[in-house]
Amino acid sequence: MANLVTRDQWNARTHKGHTPLRERPRGVKYHYVGGRVEPDIVKDHGQCVALVKSIQRHHMDTNLWADIGYSVQCCPHREIFIGRGPGVVPAANGPGLNAQHYAILALVGDSGLVVPTDDMLHGLLDARAWLMGLREEEQPCGGEVLGHRDGYGTECPGDWLYDWIRRGHPRPGGAGSPRPVSQPPPWPGRVLEYPPLQTGDDVRTWQRQMARRGWRIDVDGRFGPTSREVARAFQKEKGFRVTGRVGRDDWRAAWLAPIT
Missing domain, CATH: 1.10.101.10 (PGBD-like superfamily/PGBD)
Known part of the structure; x- marks a missing residue:
């Protein structure tokens, strides 16, 4: 089981008011950062803390949200950072969709580090198991697993994670868990098509x-x-x-x- 990092442990800012969940969420939706995540975050766990804090700062100071938008965040070292936490409506899934699923963020981006480490994939699954196993008064979620793009117009959680979700979100090393060939070269900027040649x-x-x-x-x-x-x-x-x-x-x- 991944290590749970409390809000106090990652020095989260005090939230400006959370909305309690009225009903049990259907399950979880997975997300990615979307921007660039430096690959050396895999070697330097301190960058994970800094990234989570920067996301909270952006959500509160730029988006003017009450808190970081995600329920939890998972880093490359199999640690789960508590965001809004259980029993609280997240703000990451989209208008009208937030209360339906807990929001789990993978600390990967659309450039730089784009493929989760095996420990991160374990953490993503451990986070889901933790949210499903909460006490009844804490609003445990159901078993549904989706990506942010399901029901909302976005590329999140990225093609790699979304393909993993659609393959049944296997644990690393098990059946159905092949790894990608390599990192992609930059897109050339034109669509390849025929015709013309x-x-x-x-x-x-x-x-x-x-x-x-x-x-x-x-x-x-x-x-x-x-x-x-x-x-x-x-x-x-x-x-x-x-x-x-x-x-x-x-x-x-x-x-x-x-x-x-």
């Missing part, structure tokens, strides 16, 4: 990565009918919108989505 190093980079994933594709730097069909098959496999076009999210998924 597109050529270039960006096409070659994407083709090479798809070949590494096991797809039968020529690495020739030419995005034609075959590349389009591979893109379509990959999108269908991952449950994405099937277009045959490689946009920013499809580009990142070629590196971050687990190989299945």
Whole structure:
């Protein structure tokens, strides 16, 4: 079980008023930071504390919320930082949706550290188990597991975490828990599509990565009918919108989505 870090232990600011939950939440929704998370946070646990405090500061001073928006936050070292905590309506799921699920934040971003460590994944699951096992008067949640984007227009919790959720959120090392191939190179800034025939190093980079994933594709730097069909098959496999076009999210998924 992950270590629980109390608000006093991470020196949280005093909240400006919480709204008690009136009904038992259906389950949890997972979130990511969204901005850049420096990869060396994995080696320096002090950065985890600083990041959680900066999120609370942004939520209270910029968003003018009563407190940090999440119920709990999970770091790369299998520690669970208590945010608003149990029995309280979070502010991270979206208007009209907050009371339906507890909000669990993974301290990963959309750049830098984008793939959770195994300890973070354990922490995310430990946080859910803790919230489900609360005493009745503390408002334990049900078993539903969703991502922030479910029912709300956002990319959160990112493609890697969302794919993990849809695969049944397995614990690391168990069945169904493959790791990504590598970190993605920067998106080239153009959508790869056919027609017309597109050529270039960006096409070659994407083709090479798809070949590494096991797809039968020529690495020739030419995005034609075959590349389009591979893109379509990959999108269908991952449950994405099937277009045959490689946009920013499809580009990142070629590196971050687990190989299945």
